[in-house]
Amino acid sequence: MTGTAGPSTDPARFYDLHTHTRFSDGSPMAAMVSAAADAGCDGVGLTDHCVLVDDEFGRRAQYDLVETYARRRERIDDLRGATDLRVFDAVELSYVPGTDDEIGSFLGRAGFDYAIGAVHFAGEYGYTSDASYADADDARIRAAVDAYYEALVALIDSELFDVVAHLDLPERRPVFRGVSTPAHYRAVADALADSRTVPEVNAGRVFESLGRVHPDPDLLDEFADRGVEFVLGTDAHTPEQVRRRVPYLREFVAERTELATRSLPPAVDDGTAAENRAAATAARADDRPTGDRPTDDRPTGDRPTDDDGEPDT
Numbered sequence: 114m115t116g117t118a119g120p121s122t123d124p125a126r127f128y129d130l131h132t133h134t135r136f137s138d139g140s141p142m143a144a145m146v147s148a149a150a151d152a153g154c155d156g157v158g159l160t161d162h163c164v165l166v167d168d169e170f171g172r173r174a175q176y177d178l179v180e181t182y183a184r185r186r187e188r189i190d191d192l193r194g195a196t197d198l199r200v201f202d203a204v205e206l207s208y209v210p211g212t213d214d215e216i217g218s219f220l221g222r223a224g225f226d227y228a229i230g231a232v233h234f235a236g237e238y239g240y241t242s243d244a245s246y247a248d249a250d251d252a253r254i255r256a257a258v259d260a261y262y263e264a265l266v267a268l269i270d271s272e273l274f275d276v277v278a279h280l281d282l283p284e285r286r287p288v289f290r291g292v293s294t295p296a297h298y299r300a301v302a303d304a305l306a307d308s309r310t311v312p313e314v315n316a317g318r319v320f321e322s323l324g325r326v327h328p329d330p331d332l333l334d335e336f337a338d339r340g341v342e343f344v345l346g347t348d349a350h351t352p353e354q355v356r357r358r359v360p361y362l363r364e365f366v367a368e369r370t371e372l373a374t375r376s377l378p379p380a381v382d383d384g385t386a387a388e389n390r391a392a393a394t395a396a397r398a399d400d401r402p403t404g405d406r407p408t409d410d411r412p413t414g415d416r417p418t419d420d421d422g423e424p425d426t
């Protein structure tokens with residue numbers, strides 16, 4: 114703990130650190146920030162999806178924050194002038210084991226305020242749809258869930274991220290429900306206890322079929338016993354979801370007093386993230402004479418993507 118932690122760790126302050134705008138599969142940025150203000154938040158993190166590598170599911174083209182983050186940053190800077198909230202320029206990046214160098218290089222270059230890492234797919238397995246498991250036998254389902262937790266532990270061990278998203282994501286899908294085991298959770302808790310990466314309490318499915326936060330509240334004590342702290346995120350894709358889920362998370366934290374929650378990730382609290390961002394900005398400025406920088410010149414603004422009304426991630 115440094116001397117600069119200050120009021121950002123004040124438990125009375127509430128930051129929703131996980132939201133999506135139209136730069137991925139969410140809603141207009143100004144509406145998301147307004148909703149966070151309406152919900153009484155002190156700040157909101159804009160964490161659009163980012164996929165660095167091609168995957169089996171074609172998400173690279175859909176979630177191209179890698180090419181639009183500079184344009185998004187301009188929008189965020191404009192918004193900051195029009196709100197009292199702290200608005201964080203952040204990301205939810207899909208972690209793929211074996212691509213640590215690419216991820217580290219991109220995050221260093223982009224210099225986000227903080228980075229959330231998430232496992233949405235691992236190799237041949239995806240966790241945001243049941244579609245490809247219609248004919249799967251139990252062994253394949255278990256193999257998919259094992260692969261999820263292996264990738265999640267690799268994400269945490271990579272030390273690339275400030276926050277790790279929705280720890281038990283497969284549980285939100287009926288095909289995977291109940292397949293996660295205590296051994297899976299222990300492996301995750303052990304990894305978290307040794308990592309700078311902080312997990313989140315994620316409200317993305319509290320009013321949908323899952324009916325609870327990620328991770329399973331029955332297991333939160335086990336994490337707390339190891340000194341694992343949590344940050345909070347609605348994972349909202351619409352303003353209505355922000356308004357509904359923020360009060361839920363406030364109540365959840367008030368009731369689960371044994372749970373160690375913190376307002377912001379450690380690197381944001383202690384200024385490390387800001388230093389990293391300044392270094393990234395300086396590095397980009399050094400690149401400018403030689404760099405071909407097409408991403409600054411994109412003619413488009415917000416880039417709405419297909420939205421089926423039920424974003425899965």
Ligand SMILES: [Zn+2]
Pocket residue numbers: 131133205348426
């Ligand atoms: Zn998300």
Ligand SMILES: [Zn+2]
Pocket residue numbers: 205231233278279425426
């Ligand atoms: Zn996600």
